[in-house]
Amino acid sequence: MDDKKTSNADNDKTVIAAKDVKFKAESSDKDLIGTCFNERYLIESQIGTGGMSDVYRAVDLHLKNAGIDESFVAIKVLQTQFSGMQDVQQVLIKEALQTQKLSHPNIIRVFDVASDGEYDFMIMELLDGESLDQIINRSKPLGISFSKTQTIIKQIAKALSYAHKNGLIHTDLKPSNIFLTRKGEIKIFDFGVARSLQLNYDKYAVQDKNTTSALSGYTPAYASLEQLNGESPCAADDIFAFSCIIYELLSSKHPYQRIAADKVDVKKTKLSKPKNLNYYHWMPLKKGLALHKSSRISNVDSLINSLSIKLYPKIAAAAVLVCLCSLAANTYMTQNADIADLNNRLSVKEQYLSKIADYSTLSASDFLTNIDSIQTEDKLIAQALFRKHQQQLIDIVEQKIKNAPTVGNGKYKNNDAVEAILAEAFVYYPDSLRLKQIQNEQRTSRQSIIAALIDRLDQLLLQGRYQETGNYDIPNLLTDLSLLTPGEEYLATNEAFELYENKFNNALNDKDYKELNSLIEVGELVFHNYKDAEVILEKSRKMTSAVSELSKYTEAVKAEPNSASFPHEAAAVFYKNDIDNLTEQLSSVNNYQGLVLLDEKIVEFAKQFPANFKPVIVLQKREASSLFAYANVLMEKRSFKKAKKLIKRGNTLLESLEKTTQY
Numbered sequence: 213m214d215d216k217k218t219s220n221a222d223n224d225k226t227v228i229a230a231k232d233v234k235f236k237a238e239s240s241d242k243d244l245i246g247t248c249f250n251e252r253y254l255i256e257s258q259i260g261t262g263g264m265s266d267v268y269r270a271v272d273l274h275l276k277n278a279g280i281d282e283s284f285v286a287i288k289v290l291q292t293q294f295s296g297m298q299d300v301q302q303v304l305i306k307e308a309l310q311t312q313k314l315s316h317p318n319i320i321r322v323f324d325v326a327s328d329g330e331y332d333f334m335i336m337e338l339l340d341g342e343s344l345d346q347i348i349n350r351s352k353p354l355g356i357s358f359s360k361t362q363t364i365i366k367q368i369a370k371a372l373s374y375a376h377k378n379g380l381i382h383t384d385l386k387p388s389n390i391f392l393t394r395k396g397e398i399k400i401f402d403f404g405v406a407r408s409l410q411l412n413y414d415k416y417a418v419q420d421k422n423t424t425s426a427l428s429g430y431t432p433a434y435a436s437l438e439q440l441n442g443e444s445p446c447a448a449d450d451i452f453a454f455s456c457i458i459y460e461l462l463s464s465k466h467p468y469q470r471i472a473a474d475k476v477d478v479k480k481t482k483l484s485k486p487k488n489l490n491y492y493h494w495m496p497l498k499k500g501l502a503l504h505k506s507s508r509i510s511n512v513d514s515l516i517n518s519l520s521i522k523l524y525p526k527i528a529a530a531a532v533l534v535c536l537c538s539l540a541a542n543t544y545m546t547q548n549a550d551i552a553d554l555n556n557r558l559s560v561k562e563q564y565l566s567k568i569a570d571y572s573t574l575s576a577s578d579f580l581t582n583i584d585s586i587q588t589e590d591k592l593i594a595q596a597l598f599r600k601h602q603q604q605l606i607d608i609v610e611q612k613i614k615n616a617p618t619v620g621n622g623k624y625k626n627n628d629a630v631e632a633i634l635a636e637a638f639v640y641y642p643d644s645l646r647l648k649q650i651q652n653e654q655r656t657s658r659q660s661i662i663a664a665l666i667d668r669l670d671q672l673l674l675q676g677r678y679q680e681t682g683n684y685d686i687p688n689l690l691t692d693l694s695l696l697t698p699g700e701e702y703l704a705t706n707e708a709f710e711l712y713e714n715k716f717n718n719a720l721n722d723k724d725y726k727e728l729n730s731l732i733e734v735g736e737l738v739f740h741n742y743k744d745a746e747v748i749l750e751k752s753r754k755m756t757s758a759v760s761e762l763s764k765y766t767e768a769v770k771a772e773p774n775s776a777s778f779p780h781e782a783a784a785v786f787y788k789n790d791i792d793n794l795t796e797q798l799s800s801v802n803n804y805q806g807l808v809l810l811d812e813k814i815v816e817f818a819k820q821f822p823a824n825f826k827p828v829i830v831l832q833k834r835e836a837s838s839l840f841a842y843a844n845v846l847m848e849k850r851s852f853k854k855a856k857k858l859i860k861r862g863n864t865l866l867e868s869l870e871k872t873t874q875y
Contacts, residue, residue, distance in 0.1 A: 323336065495518075759786065765778060846858065
C-alpha cells in the first residue's frame with residue numbers, strides 16, 4: 213500500500229507545526245484567532261489539527277507582562293462539537309495528567325489543563341521544528357543513513373525507557389507523535405491514550421472509571437498484535453511501534469506496508485532488510501518487529517543497546533590481529549628482514565596514532581580554528597573530524613547566521629552574508645538535512661518579508677494613501693524592498709497607476725498645491741519606470757518648483773495675509789497652460805455673445821492674481837484689442853448698440869491697466 217495514500221489513515225489526534233507556519237484547519241468550526249482564554253492566553257495562530265482537537269500558538273500574557281522573552285505556548289483546544297462530552301474531556305484531562313507525571317527532556321512539557329466557557333484546553337510548551345512523518349516523507353525513496361538516525365532513535369529510546377520505568381506506556385507511538393526541534397531535540401507527545409502498567413496496583417483501592425475513556429485508541433499500522441487483540445498493554449507494544457518507526461526512518465517505508473498486525477499474512481509477507489542497515493544491526497531490529505510478543509525484544513534498553521554497538525572497533529581489532537599474525541609469520545619465514553627498518557616503520561605508525569589521538573581531543577571550535585592546517589596535513593583525519601563534530605559545527609553555523617550582519621537599521625538579515633555562511637557549510641556537509649532545513653527557513657522567511665512589503669505597498673497605492681507616515685510609509689517600504697531585492701524594481705499595478713493619474717489631474721485642475729507636492733514625490737518614487745507615467749511625470753517635473761513656491765505662498769497667506777509676497781515666476785509657470793488656453797480662445801472667438809462670455813471668464817481668472825501679474829496684463833491687453841477689433845466688425849454690420857458696449861468695455865479695461873504700476 214502506498215505510504216502517501218494512507219498517511220491520513222493514521223487518524224493522528226494532534227499534529228504540531230513550526231511556530232511561524234500559517235495553518236488553516238478544515239475541521240475547526242470557529243475562528244479562535246484573537247481569543248483570550250481565562251484573560252491570560254491570547255490566541256495568535258493555528259498550527260495544527262486533529263480528529264477531536266485543534267492546536268494554536270498563543271502568548272502567555274502573564275509571562276509577557278513579567279518581561280519574560282519566551283512567553284509563547286501551544287494550546288490544544290477540544291473542538292466545540294465535543295464540548296460537554298465527558299468521555300472526550302477525560303481524554304484531554306488524562307493526556308495532561310499522564311504527561312505531567314513525566315519530567316523528561318524528550319517528552320513534551322504540559323503546564324496545565326483548563327476550561328473557559330465552552331472551550332476545554334491544555335497548555336503545552338511550543339515546539340519549533342517538524343514531526344518525524346515530515347522527515348520520513350522528505351527522505352523518500354532512499355531513507356536516512358543508519359548513522360544519522362542514531363541521535364533520533366536514542367532520544368526516543370530514552371523517553372520510552374523513562375516512561376516505562378515510571379509505570380506508563382504510550383500505546384499510540386507513531387511518527388506524527390514525535391517531533392524533532394530545530395535544536396535537534398526529540399519531543400514525544402499525545403499521551404491521551406497512554407495506559408498505566410499498574411506496577412503499583414492496589415487491589416483494595418476503588419478504581420476510577422473516568423480515567424479510561426471509550427475514545428482511547430491506537431493507530432492500527434503501529435499497534436502490536438496484542439493491542440489489536442485487546443490484551444492488557446505492556447512495554448512490548450511500544451517496542452513494536454518504535455521498531456516500525458526506526459524501520460521507516462531507515463527506508464522511508466513501513467515494514468508491513470501499513471497493514472495492521474492482525475491482517476498480515478505471515479506466509480506471503482517477509483520482512484526485508486533496509487539497504488542502509490548491516491546484518492549485525494538488522495537482527496535486533498527484526499526482533500523488535502516480531503508480530504508475536506514472545507519473539508519480540510523484551511525492553512527498549514536491550515533494543516537500543518544492540519543497535520548502538522559499533523562494529524568498527526571489532527573489525528579493526530580483528531584486522532590488527534590478522535596483521536600481527538601475518539607480520540609474525542613473515543618475520544619468522546624471512547629472518548633476513550631488516551629489523552631496523554621495521555622498527556622505524558613501527559615508530560612512524562606510533563607517531564601517526566599519537567597524532568590521531570591528539571586531534572581526536574580537539575573541541576569543535578578548536579578544530580574549526582585549525583581546519584586549514586589539519587586538511588593540509590592529513591585530509592583523512594580532517595574528514596573523520598568533520599564527521600565527529602558535525603552536529604556541533606552546524607550549531608556554530610546556525611549561531612553565525614543569527615549573528616550575521618543586518619540591513620535596514622537592524623530589521624533584516626543581510627541575505628548575501630547568510631548565503632555565504634551556508635555555502636561554506638555545504639562544502640563540508642553537502643547532504644546535511646539540517647543545513648538544508650536552515651537554508652529553506654532563511655529563504656522562506658526572506659520571501660515572506662518581501663511579500664509582506666509588496667502587499668503593504670500595493671495596499672497603500674490602491675487606497676491612495678500617499679501621505680501615510682511611520683516606518684511603513686511608501687518611501688520606507690521602497691527602501692526596505694531595495695535592500696532585500698537589490699537590482700529589482702517594484703512595479704505598481706495598473707489599478708494603482710490609474711488611481712494616481714486621476715488624483716494628479718484632479719489636483720492639477722483644483723490647483724491643490726499640497727496634494728500636487730505629495731503626488732509628485734510619490735510619482736518619482738513609484739512610477740518613474742512605468743511607461744504610461746512619462747507624460748505626467750514630465751509635466752510634474754516642470755512644475756515641481758512652481759508648485760512648491762505656490763504651496764509656500766498659500767500657507768503664508770493663511771498666516772499673515774498682508775505680508776505674503778506673491779511668487780510671480782512660479783505662478784507664470786504653473787498657470788501658463790490656463791493663460792495659453794484663454795489666449796487661444798480670444799483668437800478664435802467670432803461672435804458677440806462668445807466674446808462677452810469670454811470676458812467674464814477672464815475677469816474671474818484675473819481675480820486670483822495681484823493687479824501687476826504680467827501674464828494676466830498681457831492677456832487683458834489682447835482682450836482689449838479683440839474687443840475693439842470686433843466692435844469695428846459690428847459697426848460695419850451697423851450693429852451700433854453692441855459695438856458701443858464692446859468699445860466701452862475695452863476702454864474700461866485699458867483704464868484699469870493704465871493704473872497698474874508694474875507691467
